[in-house]
Amino acid sequence: MTKEIRSWLSDMDGVLVHEGVALPGAADFVRALRDAERPFLVLTNNSIFTPRDLAARLRASGIDIPEDAIWTSALATAQFLTDQMPSGSAYVIGEAGLTTALYEAGYTLTGAEPDFVVLGETRTYSFEAITQAIRLIQGGARFIATNPDVTGPSQDGDLPATGAVAAMISAATGRQPYFVGKPNPMMIRSALNRIEAHSESTAMVGDRMDTDVVAGIEAGLRTFLVLTGSTRAADVETYPFRPSEVVDSIADLVARV
Structure with a gap:
């Protein structure tokens, strides 16, 4: 039954x-x-937007959802890291959805000997930021990614997403990320x-x-x-x-x- x-x-x-x-x-x-x-x-x-951003976007389309009813891979990642290492530190590649979630979870965002490198979604992946992520992982930082999606949609066609950039970092470091989403x-x-x-x-x-x-x-x-x-x-x-x-x-x- x-x-x-x-x-x-x-x-x-x-x-x-x-x-x-x-x-x-x-x-x-x-x-x-x-x-x-x-x-x-x-x-x-999607780890780009905060729940407040997403709630506003949904409201604009005619769907009324409170922000506390939205659960993103960024929030799940912040929860996972808090469970693993409360009040830790992370070097983050991502947008406000991810940085805000980690900050509110009590994480310190830093490029100086972080506990974790956290890779999320962004429309402006920086070669310099990816290079720094590679070096930090080589130096012992644990590698976390918000989700394994290799492409994301745009009006002009697919964009490379978290999974694709994670593959590049993995190729350079020999380290696979833990995907939370x-x-x-x-x-x-x-x-x-x-x-x-x-x-x-x-x-x-x-x-x-x-x-x-x-x-x-x-x-x-x-x-x-x-x-x-x-x-x-x-x-x-x-x-x-x-x-x-x-x-x-x-x-x-x-x-x-």
């Missing part, structure tokens, strides 16, 4: 929005969650802890088999794949695992809340 879904986790891009435009049913789904007082979080591997189920578990939810009564909604669905499965959640993003129905058969259900869009889940 399937347990009642009491809590929800949802990916953002491809599920709720596409290129800044709300997808059909997204606003209704979030409204239903809030009306039913269901614990929920919106998850994103999806598909690492740690990001899902940190989100569950954030809303005090249990895996057996929580669902994960995503548009990607290789990140959202596999992370949800490995964390023990029910998984819903929506077909409004990266994955097509025919693609599902090419994977050795399956979501609990495949639906056309988030609109199909409004009545399930």
Whole structure:
């Protein structure tokens, strides 16, 4: 017998929005969650923006989500580092979403003998910053990356993202990073802890088999794949695992809340 879904986790891009435009049913789904007082979080591997930034962007598209209901790979990384080494230090390549999360977690941001090198997303990767990261890792700093995505979208086409730059640093240092974001189920578990939810009564909604669905499965959640993003129905058969259900869009889940 399937347990009642009491809590929800949802990916953002491809599920709720596409290129800044709300997808059909997204606003209704979030409204239903809030009306039913269901614990929920919106998850994103994007570490560029703070939750406040993302909440404002979602609000502009017509989706009203409080900033404390947004869980980014930057926040998950800050939580992971705090658990590993409270009040540590880090050399950071990234934007405000990552630097703010680490600062608020009590981390010192420094290029002088940091405990960690933390690589996140940025639209302006600096050769000098990457060089310094390589030298610090060679000098003993632990290598952490917010997520393994190798490309990110832009209006002009794909951009190199965290995973691609991490591969370059790994090639130079011989050291592989620890990736915190999806598909690492740690990001899902940190989100569950954030809303005090249990895996057996929580669902994960995503548009990607290789990140959202596999992370949800490995964390023990029910998984819903929506077909409004990266994955097509025919693609599902090419994977050795399956979501609990495949639906056309988030609109199909409004009545399930």
